[in-house]
Amino acid sequence: MVEQFHQDQVLNLWFPDTGFWQTRQALSAWIEERMYGGMDVIIGDEFADLTLAAAKGELDHWVVSAEGRIALIIALDQFPRSLWRDTPAAYAQDIKANRLVLEGVQKGHFAAVAPWKKLFYIIALGHCEGVDHLDRLTLAEALTEEMIADLPPQLADVAEPMRAQGARVRGIIERFGRHPHRNPHFGRVSSNDDAAYIATGA
Numbered sequence: 001m002v003e004q005f006h007q008d009q010v011l012n013l014w015f016p017d018t019g020f021w022q023t024r025q026a027l028s029a030w031i032e033e034r035m036y037g038g039m040d041v042i043i044g045d046e047f048a049d050l051t052l053a054a055a056k057g058e059l060d061h062w063v064v065s066a067e068g069r070i071a072l073i074i075a076l077d078q079f080p081r082s083l084w085r086d087t088p089a090a091y092a093q094d095i096k097a098n099r100l101v102l103e104g105v106q107k108g109h110f111a112a113v114a115p116w117k118k119l120f121y122i123i124a125l126g127h128c129e130g131v132d133h134l135d136r137l138t139l140a141e142a143l144t145e146e147m148i149a150d151l152p153p154q155l156a157d158v159a160e161p162m163r164a165q166g167a168r169v170r171g172i173i174e175r176f177g178r179h180p181h182r183n184p185h186f187g188r189v190s191s192n193d194d195a196a197y198i199a200t201g202a
Contacts, residue, residue, distance in 0.1 A: 007071035066109035
């Protein structure tokens with residue numbers, strides 16, 4: 001039986017061979033497209049079935065390799081945020097994605113992939129709410145330093161913005177214990193502080 005989905009479908013979409021790693025400007029544009037809704041249409045049109053298969057555990061065998069693991073992390077952590085945006089389903093695979101991240105760090109898979117792939121390990125650690133969120137952010141900070149050390153010279157100046165983003169996420173979780181902008185999606189009651197943050201981002 002020929003497998004319907006392959007990890008390279010995810011990797012080729014998320015990490016195209018366009019040279020986005022060659023300049024800070026190109027890297028920033030690549031991140032912007034992936035983190036702020038720029039992939040919603042293509043994921044909805046071409047990757048909905050793959051996203052559902054990942055959520056159902058049908059692609060779990062990908063984790064045998066470092067490249068397969070990061071493909072599955074993206075399919076569980078990133079794709080649902082596009083396919084099911086502004087619904088609880090967008091976050092439903094966060095716990096599983098984090099388990100894959102933690103296991104991948106232990107198995108050496110994190111160390112084995114390119115720095116721009118390492119980034120999505122770190123992002124997943126910040127996404128997943130829970131009682132251990134701050135502990136995972138401490139790990140994310142350590143992994144960020146490993147990623148920065150692995151960056152090519154032309155991307156050295158992205159180090160501080162990456163550290164600053166990590167500090168921003170930590171500040172949110174220290175202040176609220178969760179991501180307040182998800183409150184409406186989960187039917188959670190927002191405090192006045194939550195509402196002010198949701199309205200202004202500060």
